[in-house]
Amino acid sequence: MSAMEVKVFRLRATVGFFEADVKLRMAPAAYWRILQNAAAGHAALLSAATEELRRGGQTWMLSKMRLDVMRHPSLGETVEVETWPSTRIKGARAYRDFVLRDESGEICATASSLWVIVDLASRRPVRIPEAIVALCHDPGYLIPPMEEGWLTGPEQVQGETEFTSYWSDADQNEHVNNVTMVRWAVDALPLEYLELHEVVSVEAQYRAEVKVGEVVRVRRERVGDLVRQEVLNEAGVAVALVHTRWRVSG
Numbered sequence: 234m235s236a237m238e239v240k241v242f243r244l245r246a247t248v249g250f251f252e253a254d255v256k257l258r259m260a261p262a263a264y265w266r267i268l269q270n271a272a273a274g275h276a277a278l279l280s281a282a283t284e285e286l287r288r289g290g291q292t293w294m295l296s297k298m299r300l301d302v303m304r305h306p307s308l309g310e311t312v313e314v315e316t317w318p319s320t321r322i323k324g325a326r327a328y329r330d331f332v333l334r335d336e337s338g339e340i341c342a343t344a345s346s347l348w349v350i351v352d353l354a355s356r357r358p359v360r361i362p363e364a365i366v367a368l369c370h371d372p373g374y375l376i377p378p379m380e381e382g383w384l385t386g387p388e389q390v391q392g393e394t395e396f397t398s399y400w401s402d403a404d405q406n407e408h409v410n411n412v413t414m415v416r417w418a419v420d421a422l423p424l425e426y427l428e429l430h431e432v433v434s435v436e437a438q439y440r441a442e443v444k445v446g447e448v449v450r451v452r453r454e455r456v457g458d459l460v461r462q463e464v465l466n467e468a469g470v471a472v473a474l475v476h477t478r479w480r481v482s483g
Contacts, residue, residue: 240370242275244314248306256482258305259312261432262416265298268331268344269412271314281365287405290353295411296326297347299379299436304341311336317370325349325358327365330376343376356442377434384438384474386463387454394421394451398443408442411473418462418475421451430479433458441472 244267252263276293277284286292306312312333319328331344349358396417404410415437419427443449443466453462458480464473 241317244271248310253308257308261419262412264300265412265415271316291350294351297438300344301377301434302342318368320369320371322369327361345376387461390452392453396449398447403445414473431482433478433480435477437475439473
């Protein structure tokens with residue numbers, strides 16, 4: 234089977250110490266990393282990886298991503314990610330979906346993501362090439378859709394946490410990576426809340442870049458099981474919006 238015929242890519246990984254939280258569950262940021270590692274592996278196999286796009290002055294950038302968790306894998310568990318480019322692709326928007334299974338084959342989590350190819354010089358999106366459109370696939374899984382339009386920030390700010398972006402927070406596009414934004418959102422929540430709850434879903438939307446050395450503020454509002462957060466840069470502009478839902482830990 235040729236690389237172009239690999240419609241669904243699979244990646245196996247073990248939940249290690251650096252992927253688990255203090256309760257030994259797979260942490261929200263760890264989901265972001267493993268899912269995108271699978272996406273990168275598939276893109277490389279399909280000759281559509283970031284490294285290849287950069288040679289033509291372009292790159293992939295994540296615009297939006299949603300994760301829904303049925304059960305959190307624990308430290309030491311082996312999991313398998315299935316991923317494929319979705320048939321919902323349109324214009325400059327490329328969707329990619331994911332399923333995360335445990336060793337018994339049960340689905341632990343699903344995810345959907347929205348990507349754009351950006352011209353590095355103008356920092357503007359470009360139309361998805363037909364060669365990539367032709368790779369789209371629908372394996373038949375029910376993946377919860379992302380919210381339509383823009384996510385919303387807090388209506389009544391209940392708390393604010395400040396973070397500084399460091400060298401280790403940045404990626405090859407020379408801006409803070411999207412995993413860091415999710416980590417900031419979780420770390421900005423009160424410790425007593427995190428001690429008693431586990432995440433059910435995470436949806437993040439990325440609106441602008443954050444450079445190394447910038448100071449950001451994460452503002453939050455909790456309404457029931459929903460936490461709305463916005464990441465503001467030094468100019469007070471929302472660079473990311475994050476919605477999380479939580480349940481009481483078992």
